[in-house]
Amino acid sequence: MKTEDYLVVPGSAISLADFKTDDTAGHKKSEALARLEELRADLNTLQQLLYADGRYGLLVILQGMDTSGKDGVCRHVVNAFNPQGVQITSFKVPTSEELAHDFLWRIHKAIPRRGMVGIFNRSQYEDVLVVRVENLVPEKVWRKRYGLINDFEGCLCDNGITVVKFFLHISNDEQKTRLQDRLDDPTEYWKFNLADLKTRAKWDAYTAAYEDALNKCSTKRAPWYIIPADKKWFRDLLISQILKEKLTALNLEWPPLAEEAVGITIE
Amino acid sequence: MKTEDYLVVPGSAISLADFKTDDTAGHKKSEALARLEELRADLNTLQQLLYADGRYGLLVILQGMDTSGKDGVCRHVVNAFNPQGVQITSFKVPTSEELAHDFLWRIHKAIPRRGMVGIFNRSQYEDVLVVRVENLVPEKVWRKRYGLINDFEGCLCDNGITVVKFFLHISNDEQKTRLQDRLDDPTEYWKFNLADLKTRAKWDAYTAAYEDALNKCSTKRAPWYIIPADKKWFRDLLISQILKEKLTALNLEWPPLAEEAVGITIE
Secondary structure (H helix, E strand, O other): OOHHHHEOOOOOOOOHHHOOOOOOOOOOHHHHHHHHHHHHHHHHHHHHHHHHHOOOEEEEEEEEOOOOOHHHHHHHOHHHOOHHHEEEEEOOOOOHHHHOOOOOHHHHHOOOOOOOEEEEEOOHHHHHOHHHHOOOOOHHHHHHHHHHHHHHHHHHHHOOEEEEEEEEEOOHHHHHHHHHHHHHOOOOHHHOOOHHHHHHOOHHHHHHHHHHHHHHHOOOOOOEEEEEOOOHHHHHHHHHHHHHHHHHOOOOOOOOOOHHHOOOOOO | OOHHHHEOOOOOOOOHHHOOOOOOOOOOHHHHHHHHHHHHHHHHHHHHHHHHHOOOEEEEEEEEOOOOOHHHHHHHOHHHOOHHHEEEEEOOOOOHHHHOOOOOHHHHHOOOOOOOEEEEEOOHHHHHOHHHHOOOOOHHHHHHHHHHHHHHHHHHHHOOEEEEEEEEEOOHHHHHHHHHHHHHOOOOHHHOOOHHHHHHOOHHHHHHHHHHHHHHHOOOOOOEEEEEOOOHHHHHHHHHHHHHHHHHOOOOOOOOOOHHHOOOOOO
16 A cells, blocks of 8 residues: 555646545455554554654644544544544634634644644635635635645644645445434434535535645645545555654654763662 | 442541552452453443533543653543543643632633543642642642632532542552653653652652542542552553443433434435
């Protein structure tokens, strides 16, 4: 599995129809689950090293249609980390206070400090997705946001934050199955939201909006990956592998013992 | 294992010397680890139910001497939960802004909303522990805080938050070993803090301060438990069991399907 096969190459113009939602890169489920356990152990160590090293942070952005698995990634990948080193933010419909500020205000407050892993369940990209499709601001306002987002993410990168963005790519049929499950399973009733049906009816408009976000905002330093997400186990495997590569690339190091502590014996 | 054996009975006057730090309630390690895995699965389900139900929250307070395992509990117990449903706050030396407010101001901001699990790594109790031992405020100020803390925790309970407090009880010898490990293992150097030695030298004063906090602030609704913590696996087992009992006692229920969603088929 070559993770760069799933990268939106900066400057390219991808069409989501060209990316399979049920790709598994030839993996079998049982073998993938075993490999995932190994990756989880690696991620746990790398995250402790990130924390100890303290020079860098990691920001992971999760986006995708309803039911695409943003919560599942938190349950099955993010929980490999020590929870003390992770800060998850779910961006909901903006509050009145958030709406009284620019769209990046609430985002900036949630950026992880160096040493930490930040997970965004939805993000600044909602402001060029739902906001665009539902006409919540004029086009000249949301059009300008792609550039603002790139500038903002560049500023984060300049300050030691590695930014990696995952679009969880599911098929329209898979979403149908997953929404129906919420109606049929009493332990899933609470996840069902009637508004999700209105969003589903605008699948094509959302797809077009996602394509623009992926194409305009996949940069060398803050790239987008398109994650085939019909198979949950492959989604988790691929994301774990990418995160391992990103953390490994930082060449993290265990800090030395403080000079004044050398040679001390505890009494 | 009866969890009430580890409870500080409200109104009692315990002495920490009467509580073993290496107690294992007759458990063997291998059997305990297998049981812990089962408990972790139970906790995962219960936490999802807490979130879905939405009527209650859970606040877990971790206190103990340096190296007693507050971080270890986060790594090995708290990570059983979906990280999206958990909010961990580590209270450090107060900032100048925090010091310009009353001692409960920063605590209140970190209280979990209903549906969530909040974990406090250190807490409001630092204001009757380090503050008392190091004489950071006059005695008449910290003396009043026991009552203020009980009132505050009562207010949380009134609002649907279950409060449970764990004192991680290690021996002086065990702390010596664990501090020495930080000096001897290059992957632990970063955890070593010279200031911990000054705190260690005041072991008896801290023990007395802890005893007062445990005796004055173990209430029926916000009880303290004394967790034998020399054996990490027993610490994790006992805490997991207590958390399971606390969550089970809430009689949580999966919410019904919204009326307007009954009978819908996804197209």
